[in-house]
Structures are given as C-alpha cells and as structure tokens.
Amino acid sequence: MNVPAARAPEATGENLIEFRGITKTYGEGQAAFLALRGVDLGIRQGEFLAIMGPSGSGKSTAMNILGCLDTPTSGAYLFQDVHVEHLDRNQRALLRRNFLGFVFQGFNLLARTSAQENVELPLLYRGESPEARHRAAREALNLVGLSGWEHHTPAELSGGQQQRVAIARAIVTHPLVLLADEPTGNLDSRRSHEIMELLVRLNQQRRITILMVTHETDMAVYASRSVHFVDGLLTEDTATAPRAATGEPACS
C-alpha cells in the first residue's frame, strides 16, 4: 500500500488542504439526506480555522471528511495534492497516522491507562522503540503543562487535564494538522479558555494547522479564520485577528 508522500510543509503559498465541490449524501432514494451540497474550501499551512454552524449544518460531516475518516460522495479532497477520495481504508489510516492528530469533545482517552501510555498510543502503531516513545510522550505532556502527571489515569484527572492529555496524544507524532471536534464542549469556561490558549500556542509556536469545530463564538475568536456552514453549504468565510497567546502554560 502506498503511503501518501509527505511534502515540504513550508509550501505555504498553496493550499495544504483543498475541498473541490465536495458533496456527501447519507442514505438512498427518498430517504437520502444531502449533508454537504458542494463545498469548496482551501486551507493553508499554519492556519487556525474555526468551523461553525448549527447542528445538522454539515460541519461534522465536513470534519469527518477532512480527518480522512470518511470519504465524500462526489468532489475532490486534496491533502498535500493527494486525492484522498481515491484512497482505501488502510491508506487513509496511514495518512491519519502520519499527518493528522485528533482531539475530541469527549476526550476519548483509554480508561485505566496512565496519561503517559495514552500519549504513547499513536507511537506504538508507528513501531517506535520504548525509549523513543517514553521520551516523546514526556515531551508532549510537558508541552501541554502536565509534567508530573504522567502516571495518573484519566479517572484521576480533571476534564481540562484530560483534554490536555488528549492534545498531547494528538501532537506527539508532530502532525501537520490537528483536528479538534468541539474540544471545549465538555469544559467550563475557564478551562475552555485555557485549552484554547494552548491550541493557539501550538498553532503559533509549532506551526500546526488547526481545524476546530465549535458552536461557541467565544472559542472561535481564538482562530485566525472562521467558516460557517448552513444546510450543507459554506456561507461565510472570515479572517479574524488572531488573539495572541499569553505564552504562559496555563495550569489548571
């Protein structure tokens, strides 16, 4: 199977990600539901994109396709000029493994597993040595401000801390793109802002492209650009003045 070739991430002049007339239909015949009705979207390396819209607007569907978890019904999805819509299940898995990191609303950490081991999980599938895994996981946890919490299980961590572990797990592989699906949906406002500041820091300092689904305008203001979905169509695309990160590792 072909691993999609990595291209130089400095190629900021062109789009890292490109949607061309993407549609997605669920079901067939009368019951068919058109979740995306032809979306064109270009995302550049280093952008922090907030994807907004009411529920049922197609933003989650778009996110699944962006994350290579799902394929469009029609249209072209180019990731580093590779046509993702032509890749099979395992090729998309390799693409996720090598270039993408995921953060979910519900954290999705492995229960009864230490923060360290949770963060090491993606590296395990890359077949890295135990020493390399341990070192990378410690670095990632340090980066999200969780040094000293390596051996705590999710049950022993607060929601904010769990989301930090999840972010550490997403960035431990040094992905090009971080996909965050309502990352603050389960957190109170103070923790939410801390997480957003962490994401901004990762975006600005490590040049990780961040795609974030949210329905909270409070959170969208952290992004450098926001797009709105309504009824399966992209209706609004605005560049926002990115809020500067405080630079301090926010501790919870």
Place this chain on the structure above:
Amino acid sequence: MFLNALLLALREIRRNLMRSFLTILGIVIGVAAVITMVTLGNGATRMVAEQISSLGSNLLIMRPGQRMGPGSGGAPRFRLADVEAITSQVSGIKAAAPSVQNGATMVAGGENWASSVNGTSNAFFVVGNWVLASGRQFSEEDEKLGRAVCVIGETVRQKLFNAGDPVGSSLRVKNFSCEIIGLLASKGQGAMGMDQDDVVVLPVRTVQRRLTGNRDVSTIMISMKDGEDTDQVMARIRTLMRERRKLSENDEDNFNILDTKQIAQTMSSTIGTITNLLGAVAAVSLLVGGIGIMNVMLVSVTERTREIGIRLAIGALEHEVLLQFLTEAVALSAFGGLVGIALAFFACLALSTLMQMPFLFDPGINILAFAFSAAIGVLFGYMPARRAASLDPIEALRHE
C-alpha cells in the same frame, strides 16, 4: 509487528486482570482435565502391565469348571497327580504349581492376622517369580510328609513380627502351629489392588490334611518356558487333561485355562479405551472453554468499541486491530493452557500418590494440550477480532 501486537495484548490483559482470569478458567480446567485423564490412564495401564508381569511371565492358570471366574460348578477338582502329569508330560513348561487356598487366622507373639494360606509346592516360587529374602524353600520331606512349615510374605511379617526376622519362629495357623522357614521378598501391590505380600505358603499336603480335609487341588498355575507359543502349550495341556478326565469327543471341557498375558492385554486395552473416552469428555470441556473465550472477546469488543474507534482514528490499520484482538485471545488461551498444565502436574502427582499408581509424565499430551489451547484462541478469537477490525471509526467513536 507481532511483538507490537503482543505488547498491546498484554497491556489489555493486565488492564482487565479479573476478567482475564475468569476467561481463561475454562481453558485451565479443560487442559488440566485432559492431561490428568490421559496421564492417570497411562499410569493405570502401566500399573496393570507391571502387576501382571509380577504375577509371573508366561503364566497360565487352570481351574475346574467351564467358564472363567470363581466357582467350579460341580466339575471335578484336580489332584496332585494332575500337576505331576503336566510337569512331566507337557513340553514347553517351566513349572506347574498346585494351589489350595484356605482362609485362616494367623497368630504369633500375641498378634493375630486374618488372611489366607496357600498350599502349594516349591514350583510356586518359580511360577510366581518369588525370591526369598531369608530362610529356605520347602525340602523334599516337607512336601512329601506335609510338615507344618511355612514361608510368609512381607505384609504378614509386618503385622505379626514388626521389624524382627521371623525365620525360626512359630506361627499358629487356625488350629495348628507351624515353623516359619522362609521370608519372601516384597512385591508390592498386585493386580486389582490386592496385596501380593499378604501371603502364607505351606506344603500342599499340609493344607489338605490339616485344613481342607480332602485331596483336592483348586487351581494349577503353570509357567511356560520363554519363547513357547502360548496357544500350542495350552492345546497340549488341554489334550492331556481331557485324556486324564476321560472326556469323549462330544464332551465339553470341564476345566478352563486362563492366559495372564491375554488378560493383561485385554485389561490394558480396556483401560486405554476408558482413558480415551475420559480424554474426549475432557476435550469437550476444553472446547467449552474456547467458546467462553469467544464470548468474553465479543463482549470485550462491544465494550471497547470506543477504544477501537480511537485506535482506528489515530491510524491503526485494520490488520493491526485484528492482530491485537487475536493476539489477546491467543495469549489468554495459551496462558490458560500453561496454567492448566501446571495444575494437571500437581493433580496427577496428588492423585497418583493417592491411588498408588506410577506417575508417568507424558510430554506429548502436554505439548498437544498446549497447542490445542493456543489453536482454540485462534479459532474462537478470530471472529471477535474480525468484528473489531471492521468497525467504522466514526460509528465506533460515537458509541456510548
């Protein structure tokens, strides 16, 4: 990649220690049962073979009556003359010993012991492969005159004389007293669990005169020479006996001859059949254990749907997830197999000691049982693993 899968599997097993333990219990019991059954069966077969051979090699037992078993059904008994005729006239015979069994209570030194006495001749020692630990056999005069002398077995010595040497002491048998002239070397437990050393041997005439009061001989034990054909020797004895008993051609035999080797073979094959049967029953329990593993793995896949979703989302390939769950099942069942082998070892050790049987460790059945348990892991782990690997990551992540 396999190492990786093993690492993931072991992590998962460690994460759910209690569930893992319960899962392998079926396999543990199944493997232990199979190995224990087969090992004990082998031990029993060996024991029977040893006992029969300790009874005497190439031994024929002749009794009055048509059928095997106790009771002569009114058929005429043998006489000492029959024994002499067989010894002198039938070729291929090493020795023939008369036997007159009689229950009696033995008394010596204030101790008493209920057992049976065996009236026979010196041929008895040849036929039964007996060796004297001390003392002597019967003299010609002892036999001819029916003197009150006896040779006793190890058990009788222990019961009546404790540790001392009994040779030269006197033993009271029922109503007469006889001199102990010899002690037999111990043979241990005999066929069907009887104690071969619980024996008191007297000259046949002594027993006839003092205990039974007649001249009958109840059994004749015949030992063949090595390399003789059993069937031919039996035919010669039969011809001689029919002649001596004046049976016409139409008459059926009123005596029967048993071949102990044949009995041994029959018993060994019977025990072998029972062993196989028990092993098969135990194998069914192993199969049930395998189904238990499949059940737990299926539940585990459902329970860990979200986790599988996470793994798939962060880039696990289909075959990696399959391999992880399959490895988990195989690791569980193989570990169960190992624990089962250990359990079987101790069970066999304890049971063979308890049943006074030889403990024959058979590496073949152990390897077979282990391989079988691992194979069960593959067989019953595949379906759940396949199910896990083919999950849709989006659906799996949404799973509550």
